[in-house]
Amino acid sequence: MRRYKLIGLTGQSGAGKSTVSRFFAANGATVIDADAIVAQLYTAGSPCLKTVAACFGADIIAHDGTLDRKLLARRAFATADNTALLGELVHPFVTAALFRQLKQAQGLVVYDAPQLFEANGDAICDCVIAVVADEAVRRERIIRRDGLSPEQADARIKAQHSEAFFRQNADYIIENNADEAALRQAAAQVLCAVKQEVR
Numbered sequence: 001m002r003r004y005k006l007i008g009l010t011g012q013s014g015a016g017k018s019t020v021s022r023f024f025a026a027n028g029a030t031v032i033d034a035d036a037i038v039a040q041l042y043t044a045g046s047p048c049l050k051t052v053a054a055c056f057g058a059d060i061i062a063h064d065g066t067l068d069r070k071l072l073a074r075r076a077f078a079t080a081d082n083t084a085l086l087g088e089l090v091h092p093f094v095t096a097a098l099f100r101q102l103k104q105a106q107g108l109v110v111y112d113a114p115q116l117f118e119a120n121g122d123a124i125c126d127c128v129i130a131v132v133a134d135e136a137v138r139r140e141r142i143i144r145r146d147g148l149s150p151e152q153a154d155a156r157i158k159a160q161h162s163e164a165f166f167r168q169n170a171d172y173i174i175e176n177n178a179d180e181a182a183l184r185q186a187a188a189q190v191l192c193a194v195k196q197e198v199r
Contacts, residue, residue: 004030004105005198006124010116011131012160014138014145014153016176016183020131021112023187030105034113037097038090042067048093055089056082077152083159084118091119108195117161117169126198129190130170132163133177 009024011017025031041048044065052072053061060072076086098111098121113121122128133141135157142153167173172190176183 002102004102004107004109005126006102006105007108007110007194007198008116008122008125008128009110009112009131010114010128010170011166011174012133012138012163013114013156014141015131015133016141016174017112017114017131019176019180019183020129020174020187021110023184024110024191027188027191029108029110029191031110031112032098032101032105034094034098034111034115037094041090041093041097048090051089051093052086055085074152077156077159080159087115087118091115095119095121108198117165122169127171127194128169129172129174129194130166131174131176132166133175135163137177 007029009017009021011020021031021033042052043049044061049061049067052067056072056075060068060075062068072086076082094113102109111121111125113119116122116125116128138157139150139153142148142156143150146153148156172194174183174186174190176186
Protein backbone atom coordinates (compact mmCIF):
# COMPACT_ATOMS: atom_id res chain seq x y z
CA MET A 1 0.00 0.00 0.00
CA ARG A 2 1.42 3.37 -0.97
CA ARG A 3 2.26 5.86 1.77
CA TYR A 4 1.08 8.99 -0.03
CA LYS A 5 -1.97 10.61 -1.60
CA LEU A 6 -1.27 12.21 -4.97
CA ILE A 7 -3.04 15.42 -5.93
CA GLY A 8 -2.76 16.69 -9.50
CA LEU A 9 -2.44 20.47 -9.84
CA THR A 10 -2.81 21.95 -13.30
CA GLY A 11 -4.16 24.93 -15.22
CA GLN A 12 -3.54 27.27 -18.10
CA SER A 13 -0.51 29.49 -18.50
CA GLY A 14 -1.04 32.70 -16.58
CA ALA A 15 -3.81 31.32 -14.38
CA GLY A 16 -1.69 31.32 -11.22
CA LYS A 17 -0.92 27.64 -10.72
CA SER A 18 2.62 28.29 -9.50
CA THR A 19 1.34 30.60 -6.77
CA VAL A 20 -1.11 27.93 -5.63
CA SER A 21 1.68 25.34 -5.70
CA ARG A 22 3.84 27.50 -3.43
CA PHE A 23 0.89 27.97 -1.07
CA PHE A 24 0.35 24.21 -0.82
CA ALA A 25 4.06 23.65 -0.16
CA ALA A 26 4.00 26.28 2.61
CA ASN A 27 1.07 24.45 4.18
CA GLY A 28 2.61 21.02 4.52
CA ALA A 29 2.27 19.38 1.11
CA THR A 30 5.21 17.86 -0.73
CA VAL A 31 5.26 19.40 -4.21
CA ILE A 32 6.73 17.64 -7.23
CA ASP A 33 7.16 20.20 -10.00
CA ALA A 34 6.92 18.83 -13.54
CA ASP A 35 8.61 21.94 -14.96
CA ALA A 36 11.56 21.41 -12.62
CA ILE A 37 11.77 17.80 -13.80
CA VAL A 38 11.78 18.98 -17.42
CA ALA A 39 14.57 21.47 -16.67
CA GLN A 40 16.67 18.61 -15.30
CA LEU A 41 15.86 16.43 -18.30
CA TYR A 42 17.06 19.15 -20.69
CA THR A 43 20.65 19.03 -19.49
CA ALA A 44 23.35 19.03 -22.17
CA GLY A 45 23.68 15.70 -23.95
CA SER A 46 20.63 14.14 -22.28
CA PRO A 47 18.47 11.61 -24.17
CA CYS A 48 15.44 13.86 -23.70
CA LEU A 49 17.16 16.89 -25.23
CA LYS A 50 18.46 14.84 -28.16
CA THR A 51 14.96 13.48 -28.78
CA VAL A 52 13.41 16.96 -28.81
CA ALA A 53 16.16 18.35 -31.05
CA ALA A 54 15.57 15.56 -33.55
CA CYS A 55 12.02 16.83 -34.08
CA PHE A 56 12.30 20.58 -33.49
CA GLY A 57 15.69 21.23 -35.08
CA ALA A 58 19.30 20.76 -34.03
CA ASP A 59 19.64 24.55 -33.65
CA ILE A 60 17.54 24.48 -30.47
CA ILE A 61 20.76 23.22 -28.86
CA ALA A 62 23.10 26.15 -28.24
CA HIS A 63 26.85 26.04 -28.85
CA ASP A 64 27.49 25.10 -25.21
CA GLY A 65 25.14 22.10 -25.53
CA THR A 66 22.31 23.59 -23.50
CA LEU A 67 18.76 24.18 -24.68
CA ASP A 68 17.78 27.45 -26.35
CA ARG A 69 14.49 27.65 -24.44
CA LYS A 70 13.14 30.69 -26.25
CA LEU A 71 13.68 29.13 -29.66
CA LEU A 72 12.04 25.88 -28.61
CA ALA A 73 9.12 27.79 -27.08
CA ARG A 74 8.56 29.76 -30.29
CA ARG A 75 8.40 26.55 -32.30
CA ALA A 76 6.54 24.42 -29.77
CA PHE A 77 3.83 27.00 -29.09
CA ALA A 78 3.45 28.05 -32.73
CA THR A 79 0.62 25.57 -33.25
CA ALA A 80 -1.45 23.19 -31.16
CA ASP A 81 0.05 20.29 -33.13
CA ASN A 82 3.58 21.37 -32.24
CA THR A 83 2.64 21.72 -28.58
CA ALA A 84 1.14 18.23 -28.62
CA LEU A 85 4.24 16.84 -30.33
CA LEU A 86 6.57 18.29 -27.70
CA GLY A 87 4.42 16.73 -25.02
CA GLU A 88 4.47 13.32 -26.68
CA LEU A 89 8.26 13.45 -26.75
CA VAL A 90 8.85 14.69 -23.22
CA HIS A 91 6.01 13.14 -21.17
CA PRO A 92 7.49 9.63 -20.95
CA PHE A 93 10.74 11.03 -19.53
CA VAL A 94 8.83 13.17 -17.02
CA THR A 95 6.59 10.32 -15.91
CA ALA A 96 9.58 8.07 -15.28
CA ALA A 97 11.20 10.78 -13.15
CA LEU A 98 7.93 11.32 -11.27
CA PHE A 99 7.70 7.67 -10.27
CA ARG A 100 11.31 7.71 -9.09
CA GLN A 101 10.44 10.56 -6.72
CA LEU A 102 7.20 8.93 -5.57
CA LYS A 103 9.12 5.90 -4.31
CA GLN A 104 10.21 8.02 -1.35
CA ALA A 105 7.00 10.01 -0.93
CA GLN A 106 4.77 10.12 2.14
CA GLY A 107 1.67 12.09 3.12
CA LEU A 108 0.03 14.61 0.82
CA VAL A 109 1.91 15.01 -2.47
CA VAL A 110 0.98 17.65 -5.04
CA TYR A 111 2.06 16.99 -8.62
CA ASP A 112 2.32 20.45 -10.20
CA ALA A 113 1.97 19.71 -13.92
CA PRO A 114 0.72 22.15 -16.57
CA GLN A 115 0.21 19.24 -18.98
CA LEU A 116 -1.25 16.82 -16.48
CA PHE A 117 -4.10 15.71 -18.74
CA GLU A 118 -2.00 15.57 -21.90
CA ALA A 119 0.40 13.18 -20.16
CA ASN A 120 -2.47 11.13 -18.68
CA GLY A 121 -1.10 12.01 -15.26
CA ASP A 122 -4.61 12.44 -13.92
CA ALA A 123 -5.02 8.67 -14.14
CA ILE A 124 -2.66 8.15 -11.20
CA CYS A 125 -3.96 11.05 -9.07
CA ASP A 126 -6.44 10.71 -6.22
CA CYS A 127 -8.00 13.98 -7.35
CA VAL A 128 -7.20 16.93 -9.63
CA ILE A 129 -7.21 20.66 -8.92
CA ALA A 130 -7.26 23.14 -11.82
CA VAL A 131 -6.48 26.86 -11.55
CA VAL A 132 -8.35 29.00 -14.07
CA ALA A 133 -8.64 32.69 -14.95
CA ASP A 134 -10.28 34.78 -17.63
CA GLU A 135 -8.41 34.84 -20.94
CA ALA A 136 -7.77 38.60 -20.83
CA VAL A 137 -6.31 38.28 -17.35
CA ARG A 138 -4.05 35.41 -18.39
CA ARG A 139 -2.88 37.27 -21.50
CA GLU A 140 -1.82 40.27 -19.43
CA ARG A 141 0.02 38.09 -16.93
CA ILE A 142 1.84 36.12 -19.62
CA ILE A 143 2.97 39.29 -21.40
CA ARG A 144 4.22 40.82 -18.14
CA ARG A 145 5.81 37.64 -16.78
CA ASP A 146 7.48 36.28 -19.93
CA GLY A 147 8.09 39.46 -21.90
CA LEU A 148 6.02 38.24 -24.86
CA SER A 149 4.17 40.23 -27.47
CA PRO A 150 0.35 40.06 -27.44
CA GLU A 151 0.52 37.85 -30.53
CA GLN A 152 2.95 35.43 -28.84
CA ALA A 153 0.79 35.34 -25.73
CA ASP A 154 -2.30 34.58 -27.82
CA ALA A 155 -0.47 31.75 -29.58
CA ARG A 156 0.43 30.22 -26.23
CA ILE A 157 -3.15 30.53 -24.98
CA LYS A 158 -4.60 28.97 -28.13
CA ALA A 159 -2.19 26.02 -27.87
CA GLN A 160 -3.66 25.05 -24.50
CA HIS A 161 -6.93 23.54 -23.33
CA SER A 162 -9.89 25.86 -22.80
CA GLU A 163 -11.20 26.82 -19.39
CA ALA A 164 -14.25 24.67 -20.11
CA PHE A 165 -12.01 21.63 -20.50
CA PHE A 166 -10.48 22.12 -17.07
CA ARG A 167 -13.86 22.71 -15.47
CA GLN A 168 -15.17 19.49 -16.98
CA ASN A 169 -12.18 17.33 -16.06
CA ALA A 170 -10.93 18.59 -12.70
CA ASP A 171 -12.38 17.66 -9.31
CA TYR A 172 -11.74 21.13 -7.86
CA ILE A 173 -11.52 24.55 -9.50
CA ILE A 174 -9.67 27.57 -8.14
CA GLU A 175 -10.55 30.84 -9.87
CA ASN A 176 -7.88 33.52 -9.96
CA ASN A 177 -9.24 36.76 -11.40
CA ALA A 178 -8.58 38.94 -8.35
CA ASP A 179 -5.55 39.61 -6.16
CA GLU A 180 -3.15 37.18 -4.51
CA ALA A 181 -4.91 37.39 -1.14
CA ALA A 182 -8.13 36.15 -2.73
CA LEU A 183 -6.20 33.39 -4.48
CA ARG A 184 -4.63 32.23 -1.23
CA GLN A 185 -8.05 32.16 0.42
CA ALA A 186 -9.51 30.07 -2.41
CA ALA A 187 -6.51 27.74 -2.32
CA ALA A 188 -6.88 27.28 1.44
CA GLN A 189 -10.51 26.28 1.05
CA VAL A 190 -9.70 23.72 -1.64
CA LEU A 191 -6.73 22.34 0.31
CA CYS A 192 -8.97 21.82 3.33
CA ALA A 193 -11.56 19.99 1.21
CA VAL A 194 -8.89 17.84 -0.44
CA LYS A 195 -7.36 16.82 2.89
CA GLN A 196 -10.76 15.64 4.09
CA GLU A 197 -11.43 13.72 0.87
CA VAL A 198 -8.15 11.84 0.65
CA ARG A 199 -7.77 10.75 4.28
